[in-house]
Amino acid sequence: MYLTRFRVNTARPGARRLLGSPQRLHAAVMSSFPCLLPSDAQGATAPSGGPRVLWRLDHRARAEVLLYLVSPDRPDLTHLVEQAGWPALADPETPGWETRPYTPFLDRLTTGDRWSFRLTANPVHTIRRTEGEPRKLTAHLTPVHQMGWLLKRQKDAGFQIVEKPDADRLLPGGTTYKTKTEHHGDRYELTVGDQRSRAFDKPGRSAPSGRKPRPVTLVTVTFEGRLDVTDPQLLRRTLTQGLGRAKAYGCGLLTLAPLARTA
Template identity: 55%
Template sequence: MYLTRFRINLQRIGARKLLSSPQVLHASVMSSFAELPDWTDGPRVLWRLDRDSKSRTHLCIVSPYKPDLTHLVEQAGWPTTARWETYDYGPFLDRLGTGDQWAFRLTANPVHSVRNKDGVPTKATAHIGPRNQARWLLQRQESTGFKIARRPTATDLEDGSDEHQLIVHSRRELAFKKKGMQKPVTLVTVTYDGLLEVTDPEVFRRALTHGIGKAKAYGCGLMTLAKA
C-alpha cells in the first residue's frame, strides 16, 4: 500500500476544472495507475481533498500501487518546481497495535436509509446537523476497529458540549453530472477530526485500506492518521 500527497495549484485553470467535479477528479486519480486493483475484496484506491489554514489544497491518495501523477502536475501543479510525495504505507499499517492512540481525519458521506411510504424501497438520505453526522461515525466505531476518545466531563468544558474528542466541519453539498444519467448526482460530505484508540488492528487496517462509508469514488471514506 502507498500513501501519496500532491499539492494543487489553485491559480491554474486546470485545477479549477478538477475541483469543480468529483467525477472529473476521480477519473484523473484513476488514470494515475497503469493497472487497477480487483475491488471484489481487496484494497481500493481512496482519495480525499484537504484544505489547510493557509488556503492550500492537497490531494491525498491511498492505493495498492504507486501512482504516476505527471498528468496532474502538468494540469494543476507546478511542473518545474514541485511534484508529489509517495510513501510506503505498508510498514506503518503493520505496526498498528491495540491501544495505539492517533489523531485522525476522515471525509465521509454520512447517510441513513429512509422509507417515505410503506411498501416502497428505502432511500439513502444524508444526515443533517453535526450531532447526527457525529453519531453516524460513532455508530461505526466497533465494526471498524477503533473507538473515539472521550473528552473531560461536561462540567470541565467551556461549552459543556459533546463527550467525545470529535469535531465535525467543512460540510459540502456536491452536485455533478455522471455519464449516462439525466439527473445529477448529489452528495453531502463532512470532515471529521478527532482522537481515536485502536481496538482491533486487523479490522482497523481494513478500514484504512478499503474506506469507511459510501461515495468512495468521490473523495469520501479515506481516514488518515497523525501523532496524537
C-alpha cells in the first residue's frame, strides 16, 4: 500500500477543469496506475473486496488544494503534473508529488492508539415520503445528522470517536434531545464542515428516450476530530477500502495524524 500527496496548481486551466468535475478527476486518478485496465478503473477495487484506490481533495486555502491517494500500487502522476502541477520544476528527485509506503504505518496500529483524523464522506440515508413508495437514497444535510451517520459506523470501522471531558462540554452531559433526536454537537472531539454539493454528468448513464440524462448529485462533508483505535484489523480495512459511498468521487478516504502537542 502507498500514500501519495500532490499539490494542485489552482492557477492552471487544467487544474480548474479537474477540480470542477469529480468524474474527470476520478478518471485522472485512475490513469495513474498502468496496471489498471480501463474496464477496471470504474470499480477501482480488487475482485475479492481488498484494498482499492481512494482519493480525497483537501482545500486548505483558496490557492492550496492537496490531492491525497491511498493505493495498492505506486502511482505515476506525471500527467497530473503536466495538467495541474508545476512541470517546469519537476525532476527525477522531485517529480511533483510525494509517495511513501503505507503498509509499515498500517502494521504499527494497535488497540488504544489515539490519533487525529480527517475524512471526507457522503453521509446518506434512505427515506420514504408516502406509504408503499420505494425508499429513496438522500443526503444528510444537517451537521447533527451527518455526525450521527459517522458515529453509527465507528464500531464496525475499528475506532471510537473520543468523548470530551465533562469540564470541556458547554452543554450538560454534552448532549441534548429534541423530538427523540439525539444531538451530539458538544459531546465528542468531532467537527463537521466544508459541506459541498456537486452535480456532474456521468458517462454511460441512461435516460428515457428523448430526454437528457439527469446529472449525478453529490453532497460531501469533511469530518475532523480525534479517535481511539478499538480494532486494528478493522481500522486497517477502513483505511484501505474506505468508509461510506461515492468512493470513486473523492469520498471515504480516512487519514490519521499524530496528535498536536500542547504546552
